[in-house]
Amino acid sequence: MSYALFWSGGKDSLLALDRAQRRGLHVTHLVNIHESNSGRVRFHGVRTHLLEAQAEALGLELISKATHPGSFEDAFLSALEALKGRDIKGICFGNIHLSDIRAWYECRTSANGFVHVEPLWNSAPRELIDEFLARGHRARIVSVLLQHGHPSWLGREFTDGFVAELAADPSIDLCGERGEYHSFAFGGPLFRSDVLVRSLGTFEREGHLILDLALARPCAET
Numbered sequence: 055m056s057y058a059l060f061w062s063g064g065k066d067s068l069l070a071l072d073r074a075q076r077r078g079l080h081v082t083h084l085v086n087i088h089e090s091n092s093g094r095v096r097f098h099g100v101r102t103h104l105l106e107a108q109a110e111a112l113g114l115e116l117i118s119k120a121t122h123p124g125s126f127e128d129a130f131l132s133a134l135e136a137l138k139g140r141d142i143k144g145i146c147f148g149n150i151h152l153s154d155i156r157a158w159y160e161c162r163t164s165a166n167g168f169v170h171v172e173p174l175w176n177s178a179p180r181e182l183i184d185e186f187l188a189r190g191h192r193a194r195i196v197s198v199l200l201q202h203g204h205p206s207w208l209g210r211e212f213t214d215g216f217v218a219e220l221a222a223d224p225s226i227d228l229c230g231e232r233g234e235y236h237s238f239a240f241g242g243p244l245f246r247s248d249v250l251v252r253s254l255g256t257f258e259r260e261g262h263l264i265l266d267l268a269l270a271r272p273c274a275e276t
Contacts, residue, residue, distance in 0.1 A: 057144040057171065058083040058117070058137050060159070063100050063108055064237040065193040065212065066174060066229060069186050070148035071112070072244060073173035083115045083142060084108075087129045090120035098236040099197050099264030104251065107269055111245045115140075127162075134166045144169035150231050151176060179228035183217055191242035195235045196265045200258075202226065203234040208256065208265050212237070238267065 059074065061067045061084035074081050086105050088095050093102050102118055109116035117136050121129035137145070145168045149156045156172060163170045174182060186193075194211040198204065203226070210216050220226065226234045241248035250270035257264055 055143045055169075056080050056082045056141060057146055057169075058085050058142045059146040060084075060148070061086050061105065061109075061116070062095060062098060062148070062236070063105050063239060064098065064148075065186055065191065065239055066148040066150065066182070068191055068193065068239040068242070068244065069182060069189075070146055070173045072189060072191070074146045074171065075244075077173070079144070079146065079171065081114065081146065083117055083137065083140065084112070085117045085119075085133050085137070085145070087119045087121050087126065087133065090122055093120075096123075097197060097199075097233065097260065097262055098238070099257075099259065099262065099266065100238055101268065103269065104238070104249065104267060107249045108239065108245075111247055111249050113246060130159075130162065131166075134163070134168070137168070138166070142168070144171055146171040146173060148174055150174050150179065150182065150229055152231060179231065180221065182229055183212065187212060187214060187217070189243060191239065191244075192248070193237040193239040196238045196267060197236040198263045199233050199235065200261055200263055202232065203230075205263050207235055208263055209253070236262075 057079045059071050059081050088102050119129040119133045145163050149172055160170045195207045198207050251267045252270045254266040254268055
């Protein structure tokens with residue numbers, strides 16, 4: 055039985071993939087829905103070509119659907135149809151403890167005949183982020199919600215030291231589950247090679263400060 059995983063490109067998606075594979079689930083596809091007008095993942099600000107690079111490095115096929123906020127459900131249902139055409143029987147998600155978000159997805163996946171899997175569900179945020187680091191995964195923060203996060207987080211890679219800094223502020227969810235920040239995973243044991251990126255600067259959109267990333271240029275041949 056084959057599974058797909060709903061993929062944002064961040065650390066929780068990667069850990070969900072890791073846990074699913076360790077449970078013996080045969081994950082063959084990633085699914086992402088991005089903004090049609092920008093070609094980026096909403097709130098994350100990550101360009102679709104970076105998601106394609108992640109999928110390639112992970113050895114998985116990416117199914118990508120474009121949308122705008124008013125048509126998200128249409129794009130999601132279109133993605134489900136694409137998965138049916140590839141004989142996918144189950145879908146994994148990276149939700150942690152937001153019951154309304156989980157219910158929205160589970161209602162639609164189950165109604166369309168898919169097995170709904172939540173590898174991270176109800177795990178403590180500190181447990182998850184410690185596991186992420188212990189497993190050797192790598193990610194950095196690429197988007198900060200300015201109302202609840204701090205601009206200095208932008209671009210920081212998750213390390214024991216940085217996690218300790220985040221944990222010192224009890225007002226935030228350590229995994230960013232309330233939208234405080236979003237991340238980009240770029241390396242670790244599941245990747246065939248690191249996804250190397252370069253920064254093009256920063257910009258603000260919908261209350262988020264976003265690090266604008268592109269794939270790193272290959273070294274010139276000599």
